[in-house]
Each structure stands twice: as structure tokens, then as C-alpha cells.
Amino acid sequence: xxxxxxxxxxxxxxxxxxxxxxxxxxxxxxxxxxxxxxxxxxxxxxxxxxxxxxxxxxxxxxxxxxxxxxxxxxxxxxxxxxxxxxxxxxxxxxxxxxxxxxxxxxxxxxxxxxxxxxxxxxxxxxxxxxxxxxxxxxxxxxxxxxxxxxxxxxxxxxxxxxxxxxxxxxxxxxxxxxxxxxxxxxxxxxxxxxxxxxxxxxxxxxxxxxxxxxxxxxxxxxxxxxxxxxxxxxxxxxxxxxxxxxxxxxxxxxxxxxxxxxxxxxxxxxxxxxxxxxxxxx
Numbered sequence: 042x043x044x045x046x047x048x049x050x051x052x053x054x055x056x057x058x059x060x061x062x063x064x065x066x067x068x069x070x071x072x073x074x075x076x077x078x079x080x081x082x083x084x085x086x087x088x089x090x091x092x093x094x095x096x097x098x099x100x101x102x103x104x105x106x107x108x109x110x111x112x113x114x115x116x117x118x119x120x121x122x123x124x125x126x127x128x129x130x131x132x133x134x135x136x137x138x139x140x141x142x143x144x145x146x147x148x149x150x151x152x153x154x155x156x157x158x159x160x161x162x163x164x165x166x167x168x169x170x171x172x173x174x175x176x177x178x179x180x181x182x183x184x185x186x187x188x189x190x191x192x193x194x195x196x197x198x199x200x201x202x203x204x205x206x207x208x209x210x211x212x213x214x215x216x217x218x219x220x221x222x223x224x225x226x227x228x229x230x231x232x233x234x235x236x237x238x239x240x241x242x243x244x245x246x247x248x249x250x251x252x253x254x255x256x257x258x259x260x261x262x263x264x265x266x267x268x269x270x271x272x273x274x275x276x277x278x279x280x281x282x283x284x285x286x287x288x289x290x291x292x293x294x295x296x297x298x299x300x301x302x303x304x305x306x307x308x309x310x311x312x313x314x315x316x317x318x319x320x321x322x323x
Contacts, residue, residue, distance in 0.1 A: 042172075046115055046146050048240040049169045053095065054118035055238055061096045061122055069280035070271045072295035073303060074194075074316060075102055077269055078160070081192050081318050087159035090186050092147050093166035097123035097139065100162075104137045113145040113152050115166075120144050147179040155185045164196040164316070171230045171244050177258050184263060189323035193263065194316055196271070200229055200245045202313035205277040248309045251317060263319040270312030273298025277313065 053060060064071040078099075086107045091100040096119045100112040114120050123142050130138055145152035147166040161183045170176045183193055207214050215222055225231060229250075231243035246254075248268075255265045272280055275298060283291050302308045309315065 044169060044171050044175060044242045045240070046148070048242055050116045050118075051239055052169075052241060053114075053116035057096070057116070057118040057122055060119060061098075064098050066281050066284050067272070067278075068284050068291055069273060069275050069295050069298055070314060071098070071102075072292065073269070073273060073299050074099065074164070074196075074271050076295070076299050077271075077316055077318060078103070078162070078194055079106070081194075081266070082160055088157060089160045089162065090153050090158045090183075091162040091164075092145075092152065092183055092186075093164065094162060095119045095123075095165060097126060097142070099164060100139055101126060101137075104139055107137070109140050111141045111143075111153060111158075112139050113143050113147075115144065115146055117144050147182055148175060150182045150185060152182070153186050156188055158186045158191055159188060160192045160194065161186050162194050164194060167195065168198050168244060169242050171232060171242050173254075176244070176254070180259065184259070184321055187321045189321060191321045192266075193319040193321065195319065197251055197315045197317070198243070198245045199276070199310070199312050199315060200226065200247055201310055202276060203231065203245055205313075209277070246315075248312075248315065251315055255317065255319065259319070261322070263321055266318040266320055267304060268309065268315060268317050270298075270303040270309050271314040271316050272312055273302040274308055274311040276311045 086109060089103055089108050089110045091110055091112045093114055094100045094112045095114055097112050100110045104110050112123055120142055127139055127142060163179065163183045166179050167176050170179055180195060187193060229245045231241065231245060233241050235241055251268055252265060255263065283294055
């Protein structure tokens with residue numbers, strides 16, 4: 042059954058404030074991801090589409106670097122938060138603004154103009170598309186936005202991340218929800234009703250399946266350049282204490298994670314989030 046977009050939008054309309062601050066408490070994820078993007082792009086200003094970019098944490102960071110960024114998200118609430126930040130920047134007379142902000146669905150091929158972007162970020166939408174066909178459509182739509190030889194950044198949540206989370210918070214769920222988890226470990230579908238939130242539709246993956254996803258569906262149109270852990274070996278909330286560190290200390294840890302502990306096969310399983318870097322074939 043296709044993922045109801047209204048359920049996903051409602052989820053993030055409710056979780057908006059937390060989504061705005063999440064990367065402040067996971068600073069290694071933020072810095073490793075930004076470095077991954079920067080290392081794959083030229084130093085000159087690039088035109089970037091951030092699809093599913095929420096309140097614009099990455100979009101504004103990239104705009105601060107001089108890039109021209111269009112932000113799209115399914116949640117009106119998150120786009121409203123991004124608009125508040127945009128308005129603050131305008132009022133302060135800053136030039137590092139987003140080019141556009143809009144509500145849109147990655148499954149809609151008309152959300153942005155095709156073939157004009159040097160880079161396309163897809164750092165959230167695949168977390169909530171439970172059907173494989175939807176994930177294929179989302180990546181295909183993102184690829185259409187990119188120029189020939191453009192770069193795509195596509196993120197996934199690891200099944201190991203959720204297991205670590207319930208082991209720390211509610212370990213009994215592995216027994217009380219035994220049937221649910223037997224299925225979840227097979228297909229990565231996390232579909233539940235949560236009081237106060239509503240229907241939650243999530244997709245989590247085994248690390249080894251990410252490469253197969255791209256080779257099975259996009260071998261002729263895109264080249265997988267790298268697969269990287271966005272937290273290095275500090276998944277499972279191990280980077281939260283660093284949010285209170287001095288900037289130079291935090292940067293040293295982020296650099297260590299990026300350079301030594303984020304691409305090896307033995308390190309990918311430590312990730313909560315995985316980022317695939319792809320190049321669109323000309």
C-alpha cells in the first residue's frame with residue numbers, strides 16, 4: 042500500500058520544533074554530512090535542490106557557503122519554520138537567502154525544474170517511503186532535477202539505529218512486539234499508530250541493501266561514488282555530548298569520523314544514518 046503523504050506531513054507538522062533542533066544535538070551528523078556534500082562539489086557556487094529538507098538546516102548552511110538553494114518539503118509546518126528563518130535573514134539585511142521555499146512531494150515529478158541542478162539532496166524522504174517502488178520513484182525524480190554529471194546525496198536510516206534505540210529506551214519491546222519485529226527485521230517497514238502523533242510510516246534498511254538498491258535500479262543512469270556513515274562510529278546518540286564541546290573540539294571529532302571511521306565496511310553498521318553519493322551519468 043502506498044505511503045499516505047498526509048500522514049507523513051502530519052507527523053512532521055507535530056514534530057516540527059524537535060526537527061528544527063535535532064541536528065544541534067547531533068552535531069557530528071551535521072558536520073560529516075556537510076563535509077560529504079562539500080567534498081563532492083566544486084568550490085564555486087552551485088545550484089542545489091534540497092528535497093525533503095525540513096526546516097532547512099542543510100539548505101541554510103549551504104546558502105551560507107554561497108550556494109543557490111531551493112528548499113522543498115512535504116510538511117507545511119516545516120516550511121513555515123524555514124520561512125521564519127528566511128524572514129529573519131531578510132530583516133537583518135543578509136544576502137545568504139534561499140532561492141525558494143515550497144511545499145511539495147518528492148513523488149511528484151513536477152516539484153522543481155528538471156535538469157538545472159548541480160546537486161540534489163534527498164536527506165529525509167526515503168525514511169518514510171515504505172514501498173520499494175516509491176523509493177525508486179523518489180530517487181528517479183531527484184535524478185531528473187540534476188544536470189548531466191550532477192551529484193545526488195541520498196540518505197537512509199539503518200535498522201541497527203532503531204534496534205539501538207529500543208535497547209536503550211524500551212528493551213522489552215523485542216519480546217512484547219515479537220511478531221512486529223520478526224517482520225520488521227525482514228523488510229524494514231516500521232508502521233505503527235502512536236497516540237498523540239498518529240500513523241507513523243517508516244522505512245529502515247540493512248547496510249548491505251543500500252548498494253543493491255542502486256545497482257538494481259539505477260546502474261545505467263547513476264554511479265554510486267561512495268556510501269558513508271553520517272555519524273562515523275558515533276551512532277546511537279554517542280555524539281550528543283559533543284554538542285556541548287568547544288567548536289574546535291567538535292570539529293576535530295567530526296574530522297576524525299569523516300576521515301577514518303565513516304566509509305569502511307566495518308564502520309557503516311555503527312551509523313544511524315547512511316548517505317549515498319551518486320553521480321548522474323551524462
